[in-house]
């Protein structure tokens with residue numbers, strides 16, 4: 001393995017490389033320093049642009065729009081507070097229902113180990129349920145979904161509903177945010 005700038009000595013990279021979870025060593029500024037085999041394999045299976053998920057790119061770029069500052073703060077909070085942060089997130093497809101758990105493990109003041117592991121993965125048996133878009137568009141005509149749990153904000157009310165159809169096929173003009181429950185993990 002190539003020597004890495006400031007690489008923490010006590011991490012066992014061979015062990016991390018053999019782990020089934022997708023693991024990346026992420027610097028405080030979001031730069032991905034190292035990724036394991038499972039990380040790359042997951043990207044490949046899901047049609048990711050491999051250059052965009054490899055070492056040297058930004059971990060924060062993986063999360064959409066408005067939710068990005070939340071992940072930036074989460075990494076910061078993990079390092080500053082020297083504590084492990086966990087969040088489950090929904091990442092389902094038309095045929096599979098999947099929930100992943102993200103763990104951010106502080107690594108001195110250098111960064112975090114970001115570990116993403118599949119918690120629930122099963123064939124989808126229940127039908128995808130849609131909803132009336134008019135109830136979910138805000139005053140600007142935008143539908144806001146939580147990047148983490150994939151729930152949808154009801155109009156301009158502070159209520160988040162799970163609309164399974166939109167987790168797979170988002171309606172037009174969707175913006176991504178973080179709901180109160182998901183946000184509270186990190187504060």
Ligand SMILES: [Zn+2]
Pocket residue numbers: 146147148149150151178179180181182183
């Ligand atoms: Zn949420």
